Amino acid sequence: MNRTDEVGHSLRKRGFRVTPQRELILAAMRAGDGHCTAEEVYAHVAVLAPSLSRATVYRTLEFLVREHLVTSADLGEGRRVFELVTAEVHHHLVCTRCKSVQQIGHALIAEMFATVEREHGFAISTDHLALFGLCGRCRSAESLS
Amino acid sequence: MNRTDEVGHSLRKRGFRVTPQRELILAAMRAGDGHCTAEEVYAHVAVLAPSLSRATVYRTLEFLVREHLVTSADLGEGRRVFELVTAEVHHHLVCTRCKSVQQIGHALIAEMFATVEREHGFAISTDHLALFGLCGRCRSAESLS
């Protein structure tokens, strides 16, 4: 049983449908390198299924996020990206100067989440954070000026 | 010298202009209860200055964020909110179930930021985080079902 079937089964089990549109959208996301914007998914899918509407892409992505099969993060400047949920939970550091994006693991963040939960009784489920600031290179460049 | 003058002075000192539009937008934000969306600001100022365009509101808010006079956060559901920078840096816990929003201080977050900086050489400047999850009440309700 491949991953497509697994996802399909898991959706059906929860009372949702597995439509050709959803399969195409998931396939498009698997084909990409990880992050993709809604428009990228649409462009990819529109080749195979020209009648598939933008609205369906947006609604499906939102649906997949709601069902925890996909995560999304706003990397600033209108760049909202989507990514299939994989084993590795991670977050991003976005440099506001050079726009570079680096990835960090979940450990540090999880620790902070645990403290918040302990002190405020609030269980955080955010699993794809974008944190803005200056990367190492830009910090050096900045301090020279 | 009131706060308006202070902001004006601080902007001029940095080579920016204090225009009637900017003053109106700042006044609208002070009139609100803290958080406000771009559309709310626009609706508020459009009464006094119908010719003030939406583009100016969006550009001005973005400008004020860039100049650290305003912070913004995406509290989910397409609601990007803006807030005047006050003394107290804070963040928000947004319950995905009951939509309640609670505020937390900067201390816990700052600690995590410091660790990220130490381990990744990245200086985070994010000062208004929205973290999603379940509030105490909804966690109890959830565990019953």
Add this chain to the structure above:
DNA sequence: CGCACAAATGCAAATCATCGCAATTGCAAT
């Protein structure tokens, strides 16, 4: 199989947000 029904889609219109560019206008220096 074929049916029933709710879930999902497509379309078009509404909404939210951004952008290029010409015209305007603060403001600092005469």
Add this chain to the structure above:
DNA sequence: ATTGCAATTGCGATGATTTGCATTTGTGCG
């Protein structure tokens, strides 16, 4: 007070995203 210049605005166009509603179509069930 006047002037010069760059910052800012308004406008209209464009792009991104969401929504309402009629229609289509998976899915479970007999």
